[in-house]
Amino acid sequence: xxxxxxxxxxxxxxxxxxxxxxxxxxxxxxxxxxxxxxxxxxxxxxxxxxxxxxxxxxxxxxxxxxxxxxxxxxxxxxxxxxxxxxxxxxxxxxxxxxxxxxxxxxxxxxxxxxxxxxxxxxxxxxxxxxxxxxxxxxxxxxxxxxxxxxxxxxxxxxxxxxxxxxxxxxxxxxxxxxxxxxxxxxxxxxxxxxxxxxxxxxxxxxxxxxxxxxxxxxxxxxxxxxxxxxxxxxxxxxxxxxxxxxxxxxxxxxxxxxxxxxxxxxxxxxxxxxxxxxxxxxxxxxxxxxxxxxxxxxxxxxxxxxxxxxxxxxxxxxxxxxxxxxxxxxxxxxxxxxxxxxxxxxxxxxxxxxxxxxxxxxxxxxxxxxxxxxxxxxxxxxxxxxxxxxxxxxxxxxxxxxxxxxxxxxxxxxxxxxxxxxxxxxxxxxxxxxxxxx
Numbered sequence: 152x153x154x155x156x157x158x159x160x161x162x163x164x165x166x167x168x169x170x171x172x173x174x175x176x177x178x179x180x181x182x183x184x185x186x187x188x189x190x191x192x193x194x195x196x197x198x199x200x201x202x203x204x205x206x207x208x209x210x211x212x213x214x215x216x217x218x219x220x221x222x223x224x225x226x227x228x229x230x231x232x233x234x235x236x237x238x239x240x241x242x243x244x245x246x247x248x249x250x251x252x253x254x255x256x257x258x259x260x261x262x263x264x265x266x267x268x269x270x271x272x273x274x275x276x277x278x279x280x281x282x283x284x285x286x287x288x289x290x291x292x293x294x295x296x297x298x299x300x301x302x303x304x305x306x307x308x309x310x311x312x313x314x315x316x317x318x319x320x321x322x323x324x325x326x327x328x329x330x331x332x333x334x335x336x337x338x339x340x341x342x343x344x345x346x347x348x349x350x351x352x353x354x355x356x357x358x359x360x361x362x363x364x365x366x367x368x369x370x371x372x373x374x375x376x377x378x379x380x381x382x383x384x385x386x387x388x389x390x391x392x393x394x395x396x397x398x399x400x401x402x403x404x405x406x407x408x409x410x411x412x413x414x415x416x417x418x419x420x421x422x423x424x425x426x427x428x429x430x431x432x433x434x435x436x437x438x439x440x441x442x443x444x445x446x447x448x449x450x451x452x453x454x455x456x457x458x459x460x461x462x463x464x465x466x467x468x469x470x471x472x473x474x475x476x477x478x479x480x481x482x483x484x485x486x487x488x489x490x491x492x493x494x495x496x497x498x499x500x501x502x503x504x505x506x507x508x509x510x511x512x513x514x515x516x517x518x519x520x521x522x523x524x525x526x527x528x529x530x531x532x533x534x535x536x537x538x539x540x541x542x543x544x545x546x547x548x549x550x551x552x553x554x555x556x557x558x559x560x561x562x563x564x565x566x567x568x569x570x571x572x573x574x575x576x577x578x579x580x581x582x583x584x585x586x587x588x589x
Contacts, residue, residue: 214463222467226253226274226298226306233281235290242339243311244302244331251306252336255286255296261376261585262344263294264337268355268382268564269481269531270417270446270470272305273298275354275564278464285352285564285574292578295344299336301328301360303416304471321415324480324493325356329363334371341374348376350581351519354564355531358383362490365519366512375519377584379577381563382532383523385514385543387485389535394449398482409475417473445470446561451530453559456566465565490514514543522580523550524573526558549580 221229230237230253238254253273265286267275276286276298290296300306302323313320340349353361358380364371387395398408412418446469476493483494492509494500504510521544525537534552541547553562553572566572 215460218461218463221278221280222463226272226277229274229277230255233287235281235287240339240343242332242335244335246327246331247311247313248302248307248332249309249311250302250332250336251300252339253298253300253306255290255298257290257293257295258344260293260295261350262297262340262346263289263350263352264297264299264340265289266299266333266351266353266357266360267301267304267471268353268357268560269449270473271354271356272468272471273300274305274468274471278468279458279461279565283458283567283569285569288570288574288578294350297336297340297349299333299357301325301332301356303474303477305468306471307332308472315416318415321474322476323474324477325359326363326367326480326492328356329360330367333360333364334368337371337374348374351375351378352381352577353378353383354381355384355560357381359385362514362517363512365517366514369513369516369518372516372518377522377581378517378519379522379524379580381524381573382529382560383525383537383540384532385490385512385540386488386536387481387531388488388539389533390485391530391533392449392451394445394478395481395485395531398478399485412478413475415475417475417478449531450560451528453528453557453562453566455557456555456559456562456568458565458567461565514540515545517544518546520546520548520584522577523547524553524563524577525551526553526555526560526562528557529560531560548584551576 224232227237227239236256238256240252240254242250242252244250265276267273277284281287286296286298303321308315310320337349341347351361361378362385390396480493484490489511491511494509495503497507500507500509523537523541525532525534527534541550555572562569563573
């Protein structure tokens with residue numbers, strides 16, 4: 152990129168920071184001869200003419216008080232409210248992070264570890280309620296359910312040495328989650344249940360950290376009975392997420408981007424949100440909360456499978472936190488087209504890795520049995536990238552494209568018809584794997 156192009160990008164970004172949000176949303180797509188977001192995606196059929204972010208659409212004030220209460224309850228209190236045996240545990244990683252770990256306890260039963268996705272938490276598995284949450288469903292089917300929380304989210308904001316006010320606390324990406332958080336959590340679950348293996352279910356980033364654990368600590372594959380990946384992410388070559396694509400394109404203007412999304416903790420400013428809500432929101436969008444929630448701005452949403460009544464609960468629990476470096480790493484994966492470690496620049500790469508480019512993750516180390524579930528309308532894990540991942544994994548025992556052309560990244564955990572479209576199949580696959588070793 153020429154110096155003049157870089158300068159125009161920088162000036163354009165500064166302008167985005169300074170103009171009114173309504174105007175910045177309209178400027179966002181092209182600056183000079185550079186495509187700002189590089190968003191190349193087929194809009195879902197429900198996306199029509201955009202509306203301005205400050206529309207008078209909003210969540211109705213007469214929301215069911217029960218739903219409003221759930222929007223303020225944490226994972227443990229949600230479980231207790233609905234009469235489930237809730238346990239709150241903490242896990243200390245070998246690099247000093249204190250992680251929250253929540254359990255729907257069924258002692259003596261086969262443990263299942265659920266690992267949430269990007270900007271999410273353990274609440275995602277239960278916040279839709281007993282009849283609509285995968286965590287509840289697994290418990291009802293006889294499993295001992297454990298729900299992880301990775302560093303930096305709502306339930307994992309402590310460290311033996313640093314507080315969240317320290318830059319050092321936020322010096323991580325999903326690499327450290329896969330290398331430290333998930334292995335420590337697995338050890339805790341197995342030590343407390345007496346089992347030698349567990350079921351693993353990961354959504355989105357929850358699959359990313361599994362591949363990294365296998366790459367960097369392959370001995371943990373012996374502790375996995377069966378891994379099921381919902382909306383699996385590794386390669387982002389065909390990613391259609393406007394947020395991820397923006398981060399991929401703006402890697403050179405680091406200082407400007409940090410002003411928009413936060414220097415250490417990922418805390419996107421209103422100007423950042425405004426740049427994307429025209430892409431997400433259309434004239435039929437029910438509430439502006441969708442348009443201003445960074446999770447929806449990152450993944451999009453499926454109007455037909457989104458339970459609009461539960462929006463206050465979703466907004467109350469998500470986004471749950473992330474580091475800026477973590478988000479930058481996703482942008483790097485998109486830009487490089489490779490599944491590899493964090494890129495510090497050639498000089499620091501040489502110092503840290505001994506190579507000019509970051510090392511590739513070793514997907515050949517994923518020896519555990521794997522099931523891949525993916526959706527045609529997934530912006531973060533489109534079918535083309537899942538197919539690429541499938542070719543690199545050595546032990547995929549089943550792969551399933553959800554039978555709904557609009558099925559989106561968040562539908563894997565929140566869909567109205569999630570049980571019929573996906574979860575019943577997952578449970579059947581779990582039983583089949585268990586029966587195969589009897």
